Amino acid sequence: MLVGREGSRRILTAVSKPAEQAGLRVGMPLTKAHALVPEIVTMPADPAADAAALERLSLWALQHYAPIVAPDPPDGLVIDTTGADHLHGGEERMLTGLVNRLAASGIFARAAVADSWGAAHAAARFLADPVRVIAPGTVGETVAPLPILGLRIPPETVTGLRVLGFATIGDVLAVPRAPLVLRFGPLLGRRLDQIQGTISEPVDPLRDPDVVTARKVFGEPIGAPETIARYTKGLVHDLCQALEKRGLGARRLDLLFHRVDSSLQAIRVGTARAVRDEDRLTRLLSDRIETIDPGFGIEIMDLTAKLAEPLVLQQAVSSLIEEEQADIAGLVDVIANRIGAARLYRIAPVESDVPERSFRRISPLSPDVGTTWQNRWPRPARLLARPEPIEVMALLPDHPPASFTWRGKRRLVKRADGPERIFGEWWKRDAELAAVRDYFQVEDAAGERFWLFRSGDEQQVTAGLGRWFLHGIFA
């Protein structure tokens, strides 16, 4: 529990979960809290350290999530996800990932994506679900039932509005604007417009003083894609020279466009390895210029290498007889920036007999593990996401099926091979201690081949009982 000062009073500024259950609230005077729960433990609040921690968190989000990030004091971060969410598999997955990563380091967080900063601010703080994506155009109905605390207005205004009987944002939006503004000042009106997105609210992005940047300020605003591409090339050239001086290569590049209407547009690209190749970086950035809306024109272009790593020069071919390996890092980067890095992978074998556990995804540029699957039995080309139950006629106890029905079609089995017995991995889950699958490869009258199994515990399967499933399709 944290205690801060407000004037001469000492009030609670943060309370823990058990304390909240005991009836303590943020904003309660310390004396009252002591009266309610005498044994509470308090710590003095340190707003300066909180702000510094928030800034560190912002820098982390800046490096990992999006090019435009700013602290939203006292307890939030604002991230402009435009042009960055696809790299994390969409908005929903990006938010879930962010919240989970914060939770892993002991920070309880809620996140929301909305059309406007104001709406996301209110939704993240006052909606129950930890992750919320508000679809475009539905901001009004989503924020209407939220309390007026979510409006980012001074506490006096909140108190004043409460006295007048306003409880939710929807209440305030429903009444005529002019009397409210007369009474509470222009800030309230501006916040209401900002939450609805009718006036823009630029995010002043946090800048890391250590990163390498290149900046171009235009006398006349520019807007044509060709012009943007030309200046992008120039900026990349400048940046690469700056990187070369420090012996670095870029891992993540942000290109920020300051528009004349003081809003920001951004492009973020990432690379799998540190790169200082001008052509490759220009190519990656130019690919995404089409996502930029120049509006009335762009005044400033800012290129920063948000993540940079030492770049060691390597000898390309070490001997004459060694086979030349084509470098595909460039291709991997181009594709990863188009569709997201998680969609690009290599599959490596895992030592497991259970088919669905026998592989794992690794990064496309990771070194070749050099192993392959040690199966002497043939494996199907297609593996169903989950085994589908089938109706089977089979001789007991251990014969392959004579016929089976899958997806409403009955097939006569002409030839079969099996069983191949696979035991459950008891060290993974207790339920698998007795689990057994007997796999059969069967061929129907038309020549199509399927991978079936009978599942159950060992006694059942050996006795010919157990349920049948279809797991894969051979060629």
Added chain:
Amino acid sequence: MSASAAHAVVADLRDRIRQFDGRAARDRAVLPFGVPDIDDRLPGGGLALASLHEVCGGGNDAVEGAAAMLFAAGIAARTKGQVLWILTRPDLFAPALAQAGLAPGRVIYVEAGDEKSLLLCFEEGLRHGGLGAVVAEVARLSLTASRRLQLAAEAGGTLGIALRRFKHRSEESAFGQPSSAVTRWRVAVRPSVALPVPGIGRAQWLLQLVRCRAGEAADFDVEAPDAEGRIAFSSRLADRSSEAGAWRLGASA
């Protein structure tokens, strides 16, 4: 004597046509199947390397594409370098690719969400030039798109395989629509030969060369690829010319 002279004249004419096309000599490099009966049917004695090929499963396999996938894997396994495999549905089982000769260390998978990004990745991969082969599981392939892909394959010198995989069996007719692919193959499964002991032998396919630029359509009875990705001619040899058996689905010997 006269036949070989005629052959020389035809070869000379083909060379001159290629020069008009402006295609470099490396574009004519081919990847032989290692099966003389198939290689003889293909111009240049094998699959043209720097070009686009289409493969489709026959019958029920039009939806699952399992046999077609192994056929493509067998071809890709015999190229040199990394292979880019572009998927739309993540139901590919990698150990099967390894059993068809394509080691896991050689394949980079791309899960393209929609048709647009799939074609984009396909073209990017072909144009890059550093890959051995690019395989993409694609449902729709318009003439324009295939033309673009073919040009990209020529520019990058990479073998491209469009693995046509349809949502439903009825869509298979789309395979007959024009495209710029150099060859088109249909792979249909056939009942395998009974072994003298209980069990299943090597899978048997009816491999149809449906269309071939500067070549004739033909049907082949083949066996599924072995661990080196090589298909073999079926032991119960039944080579039929295009007049006899082409377009007949699931024909059995």
